[in-house]
Amino acid sequence: MTSNETKSVYKSGENAITKDDLVKSALNIGALGMEFSWTYVNQMGLAFGLMVKKMLKKIWHDDPAGYAAALERHTAFFNITVALAPFVGGIAMSMEERIKAGELPPESVNDVKAALMGPLSGVGDAIFLTTIRVVAAGIAVSMAAEGNPLGPILFLLIFNVPQYILRVWGIVKGYELGVGLLDAASESGIMDKLIKGAGIVGMMVVGSMTCSMFWATLAVSFGSGEEVTMLQDVLDGIMPGMLGLGCMGIYYWLLGKKIHPSLLILGTMVVGVIGVYLGILA
Template identity: 65%
Template sequence: MTTISNELSPSLNDAGQEHKITKADLIKTSLNIGSLGMEFSWTYYKQMNIAFCLMVAKLLKKIYRDDEVGYRAALSRHMAFFNITVQFAPFVGGIALSMEERIARGEADPESVNEVKAALMGPLSGVGDAIFLSTLRVLAAGIGISLCQSGSLLGPIAFLLIYNIPGFWLRVWGIQKGYHLGVNFLEQAIKSGLMEKVMLAIGIIGAMVIGSMTVGMFWATMPIPIGGGEDPATLQSILDSIMPGLLGLGAFGLYYWLLSKKVSPTILILGTMALGVIGAYFGFLA
């Protein structure tokens, strides 16, 4: 009987391990067409959602192998709005996959996965953009340009290597770290109350990032003169004296309210274009 048990146990173990997500699965996911194409299917409406869903779709199929309805629901969940520095997308994907395993077992609320994704997008994008776009890309371009100016053919190669090697390493390491954090850490964090504190801190940082974006990505002013004289004050200078960036904040609040009322993003984009042309023509916008 001992011999029979020893002969059967490997096959039984293999059957049990057949549908588990492996390290190889995670690495392939971090380098698949969805992961590397995060901005190829970018839309103004939901930005990187299609690529994120494509990135995790194969492993979702593995998780919901016997549940077609659950698989379809998971795909629908991950078509929600998503936007992040692309090198961090696999990290979030790893956390999402670990949470989907818990959802498939009935241990977590299906909506919690999108709540975690939304909470991570802002802070990670703030860090990621600072590292990859503002620092690493500039450094790589500077070295590449210097080599090109000296007549070296290594210029473009150096640029691509300096910028991409850290990014690809982060993709491969990040999805594994995210998956294991999700499996081993999230459950304990929720039970201990640490997750609430983390989410609060992430929410504060996210609000700071969004607040800075409302100033840095808004380029309109209102040069309407107030009063007379050779150098009259303008409406823009008065608004700036109240709070710098107030006009951008107001525009952000208006757009947020309109989106909450289910106004189409296409209508908002076309309306913004029309308002910009009319405002510039009549002089109340510059």
């Protein structure tokens, strides 16, 4: 993208999103508090909504109902390597402008966010948690062991400076990339395919999380002596993750009945305790 193209991304006017708005959002309490406002219901959703709140206010300045709906959209389930959340926020705001203009369906923005969560988290975790954090800790520990008080300070600098740079760069580039991508998609007529593809990838991410984030097994067995067979082994032989898929189906049905997620979480805890006590779950 050339400098001229980059300039054309930003609109003019009192309620237009500026680069300054993007940078402030990348460093506000929502962006920096992704882990501190984590909930079992929406994980980082509340923090994401707080991160983009002021920009949503600009986009929907003349439509209070639209603003309320946008806030609800952006406090939905979200989970990612925290340093990459602003990048997704930039893309999301470029899409919100299109939603406001009636060029995109409202649900498309969460499809795209869900599609980005898995791939970006895989890269982000590998870079920041597995690599930079380990290197920073190794340097800091060796310095601290020698009595050097700069050890902890150096750890914080090595681990956090790259993150802050990525936050600021990411939200700006995310917005510019989002606008450019949406413009190109509109001109080429592949917008519907792009949204459909994002929705499919988003469902795949949710499906993989259904299996990887379900940690219960059945302790029920049948047979005797050396012929004992675990029911969990039978289910895994038919289809690994069947128990998690079944539970997800039950949760989905209950959510459709307007059961609050907090009640589902509490119910899951109760069922888990009782199931272990009765020897049904392990």
